[in-house]
Amino acid sequence: MTHSETDRERRGSAFLTGAKSRIGRMMVVAALAGIVPVSSDATQPRPVNHMVARKAIAAPSGAKALCVQHSWACARGGGAHLSERAAMKLAHKVNVSVNKKVRPISDRAQYGVDERWDLPTRRGGDCEDFALLKKKQLVEAGISPETLLIATVLDRNRGAHAVLVLRTSGGDYVLDNLGNRIKPWRDTGYSFIRMQDPNRPDRWVAVLAGGVFDA
Template sequence: MSTNNNKQHRQTISISRLWRMLVLPLMAVVVATVPAKAFLARPVIFASIGSVTTAPSGWLQFCSENPDECRTTPDPQQNVELTPDLLQQLFTINAFANDRVKWTSDLERYGKIERWAMPLDRGDCEDIVLLKRRMLAQAGWPTGALLITTVEDPKAGNGRHAVLTVRTDRGEFILDNQSPEILFWYETQYRFLSRQSATDPNLWVAFADAKELPGPVLAPRVR
């Protein structure tokens, strides 16, 4: 086994241990729950998807180094039936990853403008999204419901940013390292560019032009 493979194997073990040691106990003792009834009473509106587009170069590089993370699953496309417990799980994992990983640029970590990698304690937005995707998959969420998404952030001069879209029967939620909130996609201020297809993580699709949607509403947070 090569040095890189050994490193990746150790990293996978470390993340799995973090999950067992920190996240699962935290989920078991959470007392405060998300007021799910009010949260889930909002409009169920799914984003309009357009044509197939080019996958980000960082994803292609990540898949060449981590093929197991990029395999197409045999399960058909499905939206998760969201329950209060699963909603709480989204909040718990989102908060854990955001708190665990200190935002660090790829230039500082690797001396490169762009590199996607599974983080331990440092990483940028794409890395944090990869961690959330893995942790949710390990918790039993289908990967077809966990879609890496690229957006433009008007607060950063329309700079590129990555978030995780989670598809459920109650709509599509955005998990974002820049906010402790979990919002429906239409509640964010982002301009959505592209995301993974729900049927194949290596197939990326562009977003169609957004129609008139409800205005931003802050989602409740777990305290």
């Protein structure tokens, strides 16, 4: 591990230890204590516009049964060979549509638990549910599932949040229920903690980039 990587993880640890959000408490154990090396394929350098997988990590607590409940959420391969322009156009349409139709509601209010990842109900859903529905609709529309990666982040207010990442040849773009505009990941101002592994969407990788990690 390089000196810069050590400093990066120390900054992440110091911030997350003091965070009051649920993701702060969760990441103290999961993001920093439960990390193991990823496969060689996942550690290959990527262009600067893509997030880099640093370490393998456990799935978020609410997503541990995700692959069993919804196989498409962790699928690999398939999908049409859409141009980047066509994929972005489709992603924008789905992002706006889901944001408009789904009512925000917390897992605590809906299920009586702090964390549950699932598709939105008639009552609505929280940020993870928005991301899952967008992924489902885009997979059904022909976009390869391994290019649609759910990520957990700290938002600009350092609160727990989740988004859907569309990986294209030109970079990683974020579909967010807090806004209809699809942005490059660095333009969100978010602190990216972990996301689905692009090589194995049934697994998760630590990112630790953007926001507080780049400060």
